[in-house]
Amino acid sequence: MEKSHSYFTGDFSTSLRFARNDENKSLNFIEAKVEEDLRNGKNAKRIQTRFPPEPNGYLHIGHAKAICLDFGIAKNYGGVCNLRFDDTNPTKENMEYVDAIKEDIQWLGYQWGNEYYASDYFQQLWNFAIELIKRGKAYIDEQSSEEIAAQKGTPTQPGTESPYRNRPIEESLELFNKMNSGEIEEGRMVLRAKIDMANPNMHFRDPIIYRVVKTPHHRTGTKWNAYPMYDFAHGQSDYFEGVTHSLCTLEFVVHRPLYDLFVDWLKEIRGEGDNMDDNRPRQTEFNKLNLNYTLMSKRNLLILVKEGVVNGWDDPRMPTICGFRRRGYTPESIHKFIDKIGYTTYDALNDFALLESSIREDLNACATRVAAVVNPVKLVITNYPEGQTEELEAINNPEDESAGSHKIEFSRELWIEKEDFMECPPNKYFRLTPGKEVRLKNAYIVKCTGCKKDENGEVVEVYAEYDPMTRSGMPEANRKVKGTIHWVSQAHCIKAEVRLYDRLWNVENPRDELARLQDEGNTPIEAMLRNISPMRNRSIISSSRE
């Protein structure tokens, strides 16, 4: 087994503003188990985890939950988390996904120790399979997949044994080599572990451990034609790498006995039979993330992308990590959210509102405020000199004094939100209304004097007079005014395209149904954004409203 090393290069405490800041928080059941293993001196007190994505799609917010656990456990207990691509199925996997996955993990603030691939172990797994055949623990089955499925039985009925189950070892050995040499067509034969066709656990009914795939592999090319199945690759890969805690989601609970059995066999073959209980990976399962109104399955996300329902994996409506990134979510907000939902063994359905509250909480603390008018109507300050411009000051973040301020321009003609003016207002309407005063944020107190309407009765211009003694900072500015509205100067703003996205799915628990997508929410709206320069590309800003 490999020696343990600390591979971490970055200082997480500074790169992640909110990482693990609540020390009083109770341990989740996995952390408790890790601490117990540490107390008991398991695995020579090493902690090693892995994040094992299959490179067949982009990472989604559910993967973020697994990433935070795999990397978080390693970080919090002085261990290492490696990245291992589970690339045992060349028909679905490619390098585009490998690169995207790495980018997303790093964006979340994590750095893996080593970058491994299950395909790195194809030779070792092959040797192990050969050894199993020699020991009478695996055999080549030449039946069709239909026949094998039929013999598997059902959850309530035992299976029946394959007629090839007890064929001579030499024969299996020879055929296994042929499976890999390219002489055997896909589907013609498989290698099966000889376990127990009557076992109540379906995964023990002589599981298929190798099959023929003729599609070239994105890393090993055409070197192999026989590829190991997940169950025959994952646990052994963990073992080869020295993983101590193999964390995965609940649907793998029923796979665990098989995971353990293959590691047992491997340890026996390697002469570690006298120490079966220690120095081996242990699988622990936690609940995967379900979000209401959100479908997480990679299969269906792929369909959305391929059929053009969305504009790519990073469409802001997608629950992918890159989608949330484009939507303006910060890594910190994702961490906050993951921290709030916790890890249990209960298959929960989380409220999307909790995720939204996490990004609001984070942005409220760190985002620079910039004025934008999304649904503009013209406001003319009739007593302000034409052609005059003055510079005013606007603080960048009311929650953070150190964030400083920026200059903004004020002039006679402004844009304000349509909904910030009402000719006949209801009670408790404190915004612009004829005869009433309102404060223009960071500028003057103005009194509304009326408006102009078009032939349809639509308000096209609003008029007001300003009080020159009430500029922000002046003593008169402290006068009590019931309402404050935001604005941008017409001569000093830029047009922006705004898209107000709604949720993609309109059923609370879509699970695996693709149907009933919302089809609205992608129509651009023209908005007015105050021109701030220089504004760094991709800065995180927050409109003061909307």
Added chain:
RNA sequence: UGCCCAAUGGUGUAAUUGGCAACACGACUGACUCUGGAUCAGUAAAGUCUAGGUUCGAACCCUGGUUGGGCAACCA
């Protein structure tokens, strides 16, 4: 009729491991007016799926049941 897992306010988690059921989100009141999707003050909301048992004492341990989830890909 199989095997495995789970169940605590509307949602998600917690309860110093057998000792007064707490926190967050959400909802609702109200206040505040240099915005607010903020802040502040407050309210409602579970008696822990159910029936027993053990115990001075059970959300927690035991037994039966109920309900939900997972398991029968040459996917992972």
